């Protein structure tokens with residue numbers, strides 16, 4: 034259970050100058066890199082002792098070629114010490130807790146004892162912090178009066194004197210600081226939580242700088258033959274140049290002022306070499322103006338070494354392109370372009386049983402001209418692991434040579450299993466296994482019913498495809514990752530794949546009320562279904578033509594023993610349900626696989642609340658459920674195509690009567706608002722409990738105007754009936770709502786910012802178009818026009834204000850939830866449910882004693898419950914259970 | 916101090932119980948665990964203090980569960996680490 038190795042402790046320390054010199058293979062003194070012949074200068078930044086990057090050259094240290102030499106460190110002797118920016122906080126702390134004269138901790142032994150106590154006592158592990166030391170006190174060891182230490186970002190330290198009541202700052206040079214840190218006794222450091230054996234504090238002040246091997250800062254040769262150096266090399270050149278000048282000036286006995294300037298310049302270059310994004314320090318830039326990417330920038334952030342190179346990996350055997358819909362595919366299939374199928378391969382080991390087949394693949398070669406041509410192969414791998422690319426010239430010879438024990442990398446063909454993925458991969462269903470169909474065209478094709486789990490649409494979305502390369506991977510993909518294994522969401526225990534948009538409109542139009550179809554129409558509707566016989570016709574009309582009902586047609590896709598009763602999305606939740614006699618035909622009753630009454634819509638087959646789908650999964654399993662989705666989507670597409678379905682600008686037209694009524698309602702509301710404002714102005718308004726007068730008035734106005742908008746919606750809705758496509762979509766749950774319709778045909782209503790009327794803008798008014806202190810509806814963002822009638826300029830502006838809030842909210846929400854997701858995944862990714870039902874970490878530590886406390890897999894549950902009691906009773910009694 | 920609060924009587928605090936050695940041995944055997952693989956609870960946790968739990972004790976916490984009705988968890992009392 035436990036992992037074989039356990040990390041006992043990790044020790045972090047500092048490099049001492051001694052160690053830096055010891056690991057260095059060369060002292061670097063020249064800022065130049067290559068001479069005119071393109072050969073590295075000895076003791077220059079590209080010295081051959083530091084490793085080689087040019088092929089053909091050999092490393093002077095290890096005598097290996099570029100591919101094998103790991104690179105070796107060099108060093109630069111700095112003219113004067115400089116501060117390492119990464120340790121300024123530690124330096125500041127140490128300066129503040131140690132004596133400026135004797136460098137000892139500014140505490141008596143008894144005071145220290147009180148905080149850290151004896152070893153392995155009650156207080157073991159406690160350390161002295163800056164707060165434990167009283168400010169500007171006198172040293173208890175030598176009696177020296179202490180001074181305040183000021184720190185200015187990025188690397189300036191100074192002492193503050195008080196002279197004649199004035200404060201004077203005296204700058205501490207890195208050399209001064211180093212001298213003070215050197216004198217701090219080891220025992221005092223231990224009390225401060227610093228282990229002096231591995232990290233003497235003076236080592237945070239650099240006197241010698243390691244020069245990283247050329248292998249981690251290779252120069253590249255541009256197209257024009259010019260060499261371009263790495264950012265780190267550029268920075269090291271700067272450091273060496275200044276260092277050189279510094280030394281020369283020092284030796285020539287230059288004035289103190291010049292020395293100080295050069296010292297600060299050297300400090301700047303070393304600081305930006307370590308971190309080019311330090312606060313209070315202008316970043317060093319490339320000639321082009323681009324900030325240099327120095328050491329810390331290589332490690333930090335999304336594209337840094339940790340998140341970008343170590344946690345994030347790029348893979349082979351993957352493809353990416355735009356997606357487009359194909360309702361003729363099964364939900365478990367994906368259409369891939371021939372160009373991709375030709376490029377990507379599956380390795381197949383040659384055995385005596387498949388030798389002939391493999392020879393044929395090799396003979397077919399790498400070029401498959403059409404989607405109907407047999408698949409070929411791109412590579413063969415010999416038993417000695419030599420890989421041979423197949424091309425027109427070697428097909429025959431390789432076919433001859435092919436033997437048992439070789440591996441053929443054959444191209445993809447229809448029926449292969451692949452992993453399909455859309456970013457952001459926020460849940461398990463973002464990667465599902467599909468079987469491929471090789472197709473013409475350049476896009477991936479998928480059934481629109483699998484869009485919800487991927488959260489995909491076809492406005493230019495791209496998706497990725499990965500080809501499993503081993504038998505185990507393919508088996509896992511098929512058993513665990515397949516689309517039909519993921520119809521139930523592990524989040525809710527309900528379906529997540531199912532009908533969307535036109536599927537719902539279509540099935541709604543098909544099953545609404547009772548209609549009769551001739552044989553021709555019925556066959557048109559069911560032509561893509563795997564059906565062998567039509568049921569007995571419902572009736573024969575006067576001409577002797579047999580007729581089938583729409584409900585009979587739908588029943589063809591249902592399992593024979595399905596029994597369920599539920600209310601459709603279009604149910605109005607009447608006080609007393611008329612059940613089978615519902616005038617909206619919203620009471621769905623399915624007995625023995627026959628739709629007796631009711632309309633099928635979002636509640637029946639929708640992607641998130643498809644009840645029929647859920648019941649089929651419970652009673653017939655995932656395979657049958659995925660067939661049902663295939664059948665019902667095909668049937669509904671035919672259903673919508675039978676009569677056609679479209680929406681145009683004139684679908685928002687109302688008659689004069691309605692426009693008159695809407696105007697009446699709106700002007701009534703506006704004058705109601707005026708009246709309330711008048712009451713308020715006269716001081717007659719009665720405040721609501723806990724509200725000010727203004728708040729009360731605002732709430733009343735919002736209420737009046739909100740009601741007015743709803744009334745216009747009702748008026749518009751009375752005129753727009755079931756023959757209106759937008760109404761059909763709203764009622765069936767396919768897309769949009771009655772509110773959208775209200776805003777298109779009736780009135781847009783109040784625009785708001787943070788749930789209140791729009792108040793911001795100019796002094797005492799929102800826009801210069803209105804009088805100051807006008808509290809009226811129009812002046813604060815009430816839009817009485819509809820999208821159809823068009824907005825006035827002021828209305829348009831208010832609408833833009835309201836719309837902007839929505840955009841900002843989405844932007845903020847996505848970034849916040851993205852970060853939450855990242856942290857959750859980091860915390861949970863290695864937990865697993867063990868065979869005994871416990872949830873454990875990789876170290877076998879227990880997180881939960883029983884998964885979810887009841888051991889139920891929500892992805893195998895019925896909305897979280899282990900047993901679907903209601904469904905079972907319902908299918909036995911064939912009655913509605915409430 | 917003047918008023919004292921018995922956290923164990925609060926409706927949000929589940930039942931805490933110190934397990935005896937035999938129970939602990941049984942528990943570790945059932946789940947094939949070593950003591951340090953158990954979930955932890957700090958020695959200065961109010962409920963632990965109220966039942967007199969010491970570092971090294973194992974506490975059985977029985978709570979009402981939304982999914983299972985009743986759920987038991989076992990936690991090893993450890994010293995609160997230094998910040």
Ligand SMILES: [Mg+2]
Pocket residue numbers: 489490491492493494
């Ligand atoms: Mg999109």
Ligand SMILES: [Zn+2]
Pocket residue numbers: 083084085092093094095096097102103104105
């Ligand atoms: Zn080497």
Ligand SMILES: [Zn+2]
Pocket residue numbers: 132133134135136137172173174175176177
């Ligand atoms: Zn002193």
Ligand SMILES: [Zn+2]
Pocket residue numbers: 604605606607610611612615616617619620
């Ligand atoms: Zn009803």
